[in-house]
Amino acid sequence: MSAKVGFIGLGIMGRPMAGHLARAGHDVVVFTRTRDKASALLAEGVEWRDSPAALAADRDVVFLCVTDTPDVENVLFGADGVAGSIRAGSVVVDHSTIAPAGARAFAERLAGQGVAMLDAPITGGEIGAQNATLTIMVGGDAAAFQRVEPLLKTMGRTVRHVGPSGAGQALKACNQILCAVNVMGVCEAILLARQSGIDPATAIETLGGGAGGSWAWTQLGRKIVDGDLNPAFMIRLMQKDLRIVQSAAQENGVPLPGTALAQQLFRAVESRDAGGDLGTQAMIRAYEGMMG
Amino acid sequence: MSAKVGFIGLGIMGRPMAGHLARAGHDVVVFTRTRDKASALLAEGVEWRDSPAALAADRDVVFLCVTDTPDVENVLFGADGVAGSIRAGSVVVDHSTIAPAGARAFAERLAGQGVAMLDAPITGGEIGAQNATLTIMVGGDAAAFQRVEPLLKTMGRTVRHVGPSGAGQALKACNQILCAVNVMGVCEAILLARQSGIDPATAIETLGGGAGGSWAWTQLGRKIVDGDLNPAFMIRLMQKDLRIVQSAAQENGVPLPGTALAQQLFRAVESRDAGGDLGTQAMIRAYEGMMG
Numbered sequence: 001m002s003a004k005v006g007f008i009g010l011g012i013m014g015r016p017m018a019g020h021l022a023r024a025g026h027d028v029v030v031f032t033r034t035r036d037k038a039s040a041l042l043a044e045g046v047e048w049r050d051s052p053a054a055l056a057a058d059r060d061v062v063f064l065c066v067t068d069t070p071d072v073e074n075v076l077f078g079a080d081g082v083a084g085s086i087r088a089g090s091v092v093v094d095h096s097t098i099a100p101a102g103a104r105a106f107a108e109r110l111a112g113q114g115v116a117m118l119d120a121p122i123t124g125g126e127i128g129a130q131n132a133t134l135t136i137m138v139g140g141d142a143a144a145f146q147r148v149e150p151l152l153k154t155m156g157r158t159v160r161h162v163g164p165s166g167a168g169q170a171l172k173a174c175n176q177i178l179c180a181v182n183v184m185g186v187c188e189a190i191l192l193a194r195q196s197g198i199d200p201a202t203a204i205e206t207l208g209g210g211a212g213g214s215w216a217w218t219q220l221g222r223k224i225v226d227g228d229l230n231p232a233f234m235i236r237l238m239q240k241d242l243r244i245v246q247s248a249a250q251e252n253g254v255p256l257p258g259t260a261l262a263q264q265l266f267r268a269v270e271s272r273d274a275g276g277d278l279g280t281q282a283m284i285r286a287y288e289g290m291m292g
Numbered sequence: 293m294s295a296k297v298g299f300i301g302l303g304i305m306g307r308p309m310a311g312h313l314a315r316a317g318h319d320v321v322v323f324t325r326t327r328d329k330a331s332a333l334l335a336e337g338v339e340w341r342d343s344p345a346a347l348a349a350d351r352d353v354v355f356l357c358v359t360d361t362p363d364v365e366n367v368l369f370g371a372d373g374v375a376g377s378i379r380a381g382s383v384v385v386d387h388s389t390i391a392p393a394g395a396r397a398f399a400e401r402l403a404g405q406g407v408a409m410l411d412a413p414i415t416g417g418e419i420g421a422q423n424a425t426l427t428i429m430v431g432g433d434a435a436a437f438q439r440v441e442p443l444l445k446t447m448g449r450t451v452r453h454v455g456p457s458g459a460g461q462a463l464k465a466c467n468q469i470l471c472a473v474n475v476m477g478v479c480e481a482i483l484l485a486r487q488s489g490i491d492p493a494t495a496i497e498t499l500g501g502g503a504g505g506s507w508a509w510t511q512l513g514r515k516i517v518d519g520d521l522n523p524a525f526m527i528r529l530m531q532k533d534l535r536i537v538q539s540a541a542q543e544n545g546v547p548l549p550g551t552a553l554a555q556q557l558f559r560a561v562e563s564r565d566a567g568g569d570l571g572t573q574a575m576i577r578a579y580e581g582m583m584g
Contacts, residue, residue, distance in 0.1 A: 100488065123502045135502045160498050163490050170488035174481040174495055178504030181477030184550040188473065189466040192537070195544035196392065196462035198455050203466055206452050210415045210427045211525075212470030214506030233503075245484070252487035255582045258476040261553055290547045 002026050003151060006055040006062045008075055008082070009096070010037040013122065014065035016129040017095070017155045021063075022046050024154040031055045051080035061148055062086065065095040065122075068240055069102040076106055088114030091144050093152070095136075097121045099244045100166035100173065101251060107140060107165040116144035119165065120152065121172035125232050133157040137175075139167030173248045176241040179233075179280065180262035182216035187265075187284045189217075190224055191291075200225045220281040229282040235266050236276030242266070294318055295443060298347040298354045300367055300374070301388070302329040305414065306357035308421040309387070309447045313355075314338050316446040323347045343372035353440055354378065357387040357414075360532055361394040368398055380406030383436050385444070387428075389413045391536045392458035392465065393543060399432060399457040408436035411457065412444065413464035417524050425449040429467075431459030465540045468533040471525075471572065472554035474508035479557075479576045481509075482516055483583075492517045512573040521574040527558050528568030534558070 003026050007018035010032040018041055022028040029047045030038050031054070042048055049055035052075050056062050062082055064075055072094055076082045082092065092110060094103065094117065103119035110117045118140035128134040134156035138145050145161045152159045162171050189212070193203040204221045207213065223229070242263045249256050268286040269275035275282060295318050299310035302324040310333055314320040321339045322330050323346070334340055341347035344367050348354050354374055356367055364386055368374045374384065384407060386395065395411035402409045410432035420426040426448035430437050437453040444451045454463050481504070485495040496513045499505065515521070534555045541548050560578035561567035567574060 123499075123504070125503065135498060137498055158498060158501060160494070162494055162498060167488065167490055171485065171490055171495055171498060173488075174485045174490075175499050175502065175504040177481040177484065178477045178499065178506070178509060181480065181550070182474055182504070182506060185470045185473030185477075188546070188548045188550055189469040191546045192469065192541055192544065192548070193463065193466045195546050196459065196465075196540065198459050198463055198466075202452070202454055203463055206427065206429055206450060206454060206463060207415075207467050207470065209450060210467065211417065211507050211511075212415070212467040212474070214470070214474060214508070215503050216506070217470060219503075248488065249484055252484065253583060254480070254483045254487050255579065256480045256484070257553055257557075258473070258480055258550065261549055265549075287547065291545060 004058060004060045005151065006030065006049065006059040007065070008032065008052055008055060008062065009065040010041070011065065012126050013095070013129045015041065017063070017065060018046065019044070020132050020154045021151060026151070029055055029059070052082045053080040053085040056082040056090070057085040059086070059090060061091045061093060061151060063093045063095060067096060069098040072096050072098050072102065072106060077109065083110060083113065086115055090115050091148055092117040093120050093148055094118065095120050095122050097172050097241050097244065098169060100169040100248050103139065103169045104166040116141045117165070118144055118148065119168040121168055122156065123172065123175050129155070136160070137162050137168045137171040139163050139169060140165045170248055173241070173245040176238065176245055177256065177259050179216065180238060180242055180266070181258045182214050183220055183280050183283050184258070184262050184265065186216050186221045186224070187287050190221055190284065191287055223279065223281045224284050229278045231277065231279035233280050234277055235269055235280055235282060238280050239263065239266055239270065239276070296350060296352045297443065298322065298341065298351040299357070300324065300344055300347060300354065301357040302333070303357065304418045305387070305421045307333065309355070309357060310338065311336070312424050312446045313443060318443070321347055321351070344374045345372040345377040348374040348382070349377040351378070351382060353383045353385060353443060355385045355387060359388060361390040364388050364390050364394065364398060369401065375402060375405065378407055382407050383440055384409040385412050385440055386410065387412050387414050389464050389533050389536065390461060392461040392540050395431065395461045396458040408433045409457070410436055410440065411460040413460055414448065415464065415467050421447070428452070429454050429460045429463045431455050431461060432457045462540055465533070465537040468530065468537055469548065469551050471508065472530060472534055472558070473550045474506050475512055475572050475575050476550070476554050476557065478508050478513045478516070479579050482513060482576065483579055515571065515573045516576050521570045523569065523571035525572050526569055527561055527572055527574060530572050531555065531558055531562065531568070
């Protein structure tokens with residue numbers, strides 16, 4: 001069944017995601033800060049709207065995929081925001097990675113006007129967005145989730161309702177802990193292999209299938225060995241996510257020493273040569289820097 | 293072709309490994325500190341020897357699987373040690389996890405009497421030893437490796453020559469870095485999930501296939517969720533290995549802050565209630581202790 005949907009935020013993730021919705025036969029309208037980013041979608045017949053309010057006015061479901069908590073707040077509740085025009089009974093689905101507390105607060109405000117908001121952060125990277133193989137972890141009202149689940153399945157392979165409002169964001173925070181800590185292990189293991197005279201490519205292959213194996217080891221380890229520090233996921237976005245992680249951990253009284261150490265190492269990379277725009281595997285630079 | 297082999301050290305790893313050699317048709321004799329541990333093998337027709345020297349005297353290949361660097365030194369060069377009786381042209385294969393520098397020194401001493409020594413540490417756990425699916429990473433003379441490779445393949449699935457003497461131990465050190473650091477991420481992610489009200493089993497399943505996924509997340513994470521802290525690999529053995537890791541890193545000028553943090557957390561668990569005998573996933577106790 002075709003739905004009237006809107007998509008706000010056409011970055012490297014949002015653009016292919018909106019494309020999947022359109023190609024699945026839904027009526028898709030879009031808004032993003034830089035109209036140029038919409039051109040390929042507009043050429044496919046997707047329609048442009050001039051603001052979040054203009055977009056949301058006649059939509060059943062409004063998807064967001066922006067950067068941080070203040071961006072979501074602004075798109076929803078700022079001047080020309082979604083909340084000013086959206087109809088009661090509609091659903092807002094937020095794919096951005098923001099603080100769980102923010103997700104809960106925004107959902108509560110929208111609930112006041114009869115609109116369900118789901119937090120639905122994603123993982124799987126640009127490739128996952130392009131191939132519709134994302135993992136989408138959803139928090140919020142279960143009935144609203146059931147309504148939008150078929151739409152989410154056009155964009156993701158693993159689509160799961162994990163709890164009430166904020167739970168999707170909390171689980172995404174857990175994911176980012178794993179990503180940040182695992183890459184630290186990858187860097188330390190590759191450096192010791194390299195300095196011990198072992199071919200790091202052999203190291204990656206030999207250890208990949210064992211108890212030390214991880215996505216980070218196989219994927220990011222190989223990039224480090226190849227000297228490829230281009231971003232699949234940028235350090236500055238990881239740092240934004242890790243600030244969210246620490247605020248969620250603070251709220252819940254959870255000490256995260258390993259994550260904190262990874263943050264400091266990422267900071268060392270950020271502190272020079274536009275290091276924040278490199279991929280998370282560029283953490284290796286922090287270690288190389290220590291070794292002079 | 294049947295070989296005359298000896299196996300020294302019949303712990304939870306060595307015992308099934310020696311069994312695979314025997315079942316592959318080789319002439320196997322064994323020695324271990326506690327003779328009782330050999331009883332099942334002896335019942336299968338394997339023969340007992342009263343000391344390393346008695347074992348090594350007429351063997352083509354002598355396998356060791358003991359605990360630490362001093363244990364290997366003692367078995368090789370102590371009173372009634374292997375070195376006192378082994379014939380020139382034989383090969384010693386050491387499956388213990390010891391310091392790379394120790395492996396190199398022992399190999400050099402044996403080379404002086406015409407005996408090749410390969411360092412061949414293993415990963416894959418008790419299950420891997422039982423099912424002959426171990427990863428065996430081998431350092432040392434390439435020709436000696438080729439001679440024993442068919443024997444190693446009766447015990448392991450991934451059998452790789454990774455460099456000169458000590459390289460196998462260095463790569464095992466890299467593996468232990470990954471294991472130690474990854475379990476830290478697992479603990480932090482599970483705690484945040486738990487305290488955020490997310491079902492940790494759902495968290496493990498949802499994130500397992502993504503960029504945060506790892507062997508540690510799927511295997512050890514599940515054990516933590518189930519409250520199962522029984523050892524697949526004991527914390528005190530991991531700590532022994534991490535001391536080796538740090539000595540290898542010191543030798544090579546590699547800073548390992550993530551690994552160092554994991555060591556401290558394991559130490560906190562070791563410090564009470566026989567925590568060192570628990571599995572590495574019991575690191576969760578250090579975190580729970582911090583939370584009071």
